[in-house]
Amino acid sequence: MKKLAILGSTGSIGHSTLSICESFPGRYQVISLAAGNNIDAAFAQCLRWRPKAISLATESLAENLKSRLKAEGITNIEVVHGTSGSIHVATLAEVNFVVSAIVGVAGLEATYAAVCAGKTIGLANKECLVAAGELIIAAAKQHNVALLPIDSEHNAVHQCMRGGTAAEVRQIWLTASGGPFRNTPIAEFERITPQQALKHPTWVMGQRITIDSATMMNKGFEVIEACRLFNLPAKQVRTTIHPQSTVHSLVEFVDGSILAQISVTDMRLPILYALAYPERVAVTEKESLTFDLTTLSQLDFSQPDLTRFPCLRLAYEAAETGGNACIALNAADEIAVAAFLEGRIPFLGIPRTIEDVLQLTSGQSPASILDVLDADLAARDCAREVIARQFTGARR
Ligand SMILES: NC(=O)C1=CN([C@@H]2O[C@H](COP(=O)(O)OP(=O)(O)OC[C@H]3O[C@@H](n4cnc5c(N)ncnc54)[C@H](OP(=O)(O)O)[C@@H]3O)[C@@H](O)[C@H]2O)C=CC1
Numbered sequence: 134m135k136k137l138a139i140l141g142s143t144g145s146i147g148h149s150t151l152s153i154c155e156s157f158p159g160r161y162q163v164i165s166l167a168a169g170n171n172i173d174a175a176f177a178q179c180l181r182w183r184p185k186a187i188s189l190a191t192e193s194l195a196e197n198l199k200s201r202l203k204a205e206g207i208t209n210i211e212v213v214h215g216t217s218g219s220i221h222v223a224t225l226a227e228v229n230f231v232v233s234a235i236v237g238v239a240g241l242e243a244t245y246a247a248v249c250a251g252k253t254i255g256l257a258n259k260e261c262l263v264a265a266g267e268l269i270i271a272a273a274k275q276h277n278v279a280l281l282p283i284d285s286e287h288n289a290v291h292q293c294m295r296g297g298t299a300a301e302v303r304q305i306w307l308t309a310s311g312g313p314f315r316n317t318p319i320a321e322f323e324r325i326t327p328q329q330a331l332k333h334p335t336w337v338m339g340q341r342i343t344i345d346s347a348t349m350m351n352k353g354f355e356v357i358e359a360c361r362l363f364n365l366p367a368k369q370v371r372t373t374i375h376p377q378s379t380v381h382s383l384v385e386f387v388d389g390s391i392l393a394q395i396s397v398t399d400m401r402l403p404i405l406y407a408l409a410y411p412e413r414v415a416v417t418e419k420e421s422l423t424f425d426l427t428t429l430s431q432l433d434f435s436q437p438d439l440t441r442f443p444c445l446r447l448a449y450e451a452a453e454t455g456g457n458a459c460i461a462l463n464a465a466d467e468i469a470v471a472a473f474l475e476g477r478i479p480f481l482g483i484p485r486t487i488e489d490v491l492q493l494t495s496g497q498s499p500a501s502i503l504d505v506l507d508a509d510l511a512a513r514d515c516a517r518e519v520i521a522r523q524f525t526g527a528r529r
């Protein structure tokens with residue numbers, strides 16, 4: 134039986150993971166949860182799943198949740214908080230599988246601790262691998278831990294790789310929807326609003342990744358994520374615009390064969406694959422996870438336009454530089470995306486901020502997770518300064 138810690142249980146991936154647990158009773162046991170600020174969702178999850186432990190972002194939220202549980206007569210759920218809390222729930226002795234789905238570097242320490250504690254990881258949190266990929270991969274090797282990708286593209290590559298060995302791979306192709314502005318002329322980019330950018334054409338996801346998809350930074354992060362997971366240089370990780378989001382990615386082998394993975398546009402499928410690996414679980418019509426090939430009429434593929442989507446170019450450059458550049462790429466993006474959502478910078482202010490921060494960053498490699506966190510904080514400060522200098526008084 135897989136005994137789960139779900140980090141980011143109140144988010145989009147967290148909900149999809151719990152929905153899989155609901156669909157396959159007896160197969161997965163929810164041992165622990167970690168959430169941020171959504172205390173109502175956390176409370177409801179405690180009532181439904183009765184975890185042994187749950188972590189929330191702050192002490193006051195944890196105290197509040199404890200009182201609400203007590204009022205229901207529930208006193209046997211340990212309620213903890215903060216980074217130490219998420220590390221605690223991720224490393225409980227009973228847990229053997231950790232779903233890493235806290236958004237951003239906030240999920241890094243718990244994910245790293247889980248790897249070091251020998252837990253199998255279902256990895257959705259790509260920002261962890263962007264910022265600290267080399268350290269996480271080294272720890273996974275040292276502790277003989279499987280890192281099973283949940284991110285749909287990497288999950289697809291993982292599935293296609295079962296058709297060959299790593300040495301037989303010529304390159305991999307990550308598909309990109311192109312986001313809501315795939316066909317928008319560059320002249321209109323300055324006027325893009327958060328509401329427009331939050332309308333992803335094919336996926337329903339959390340806010341940060343949805344904006345990252347709109348700038349195509351998501352694909353840039355995924356290139357770095359793929360380099361780390363599949364031990365490939367960035368030049369062997371290609372991207373292609375595929376607006377249907379039906380082919381989730383492809384692996385091209387040395388003999389010219391290309392294997393693709395096709396399935397519904399639903400994150401429950403890669404989550405189920407990772408949870409069940411190395412087995413495959415049979416689904417029925419009830420779960421609506423099967424793909425009706427007779428409805429398939431068109432699959433389009435085209436080259437991304439790096440002029441309209443400079444974030445993708447910046448990510449390839451950071452991948453080339455390595456070390457702190459990838460940490461800064463993620464940290465500056467997180468600050469810039471928040472500023473865009475708050476109306477403090479325009480849409481194109483996101484790549485402008487990141488580019489400025491990258492120019493001020495060295496390619497030095499972090500030797501420890503503490504180094505990563507220091508470099509992350511420094512890049513955030515730098516991004517805030519860039520925004521204050523360049524965009525004060527800016528209007529969308
Ligand atoms: N959604 C998707 O389809 C996909 C997502 N991913 C990746 O998965 C991760 C999660 O994405 P998604 O589910 O969309 O994001 P959401 O914004 O929907 O959820 C984020 C989760 O992280 C929690 N969280 C945020 N900050 C903290 C914190 N400081 N401490 C503890 N928990 C925190 C949130 O808690 P709360 O809400 O309670 O504040 C929430 O549970 C991201 O890294 C994303 O890139 C990858 C591929 C696809």
Ligand SMILES: CC(=O)[C@@H](O)[C@H](O)COP(=O)(O)O
Pocket residue numbers: 284285286308309310311312336345346347349351352400
């Ligand atoms: C579901 C998933 O894995 C997302 O990362 C998705 O791929 C985002 O869509 P884009 O292809 O638009 O970035």
Ligand SMILES: [Mn+2]
Pocket residue numbers: 284285286355
């Ligand atoms: Mn993805």
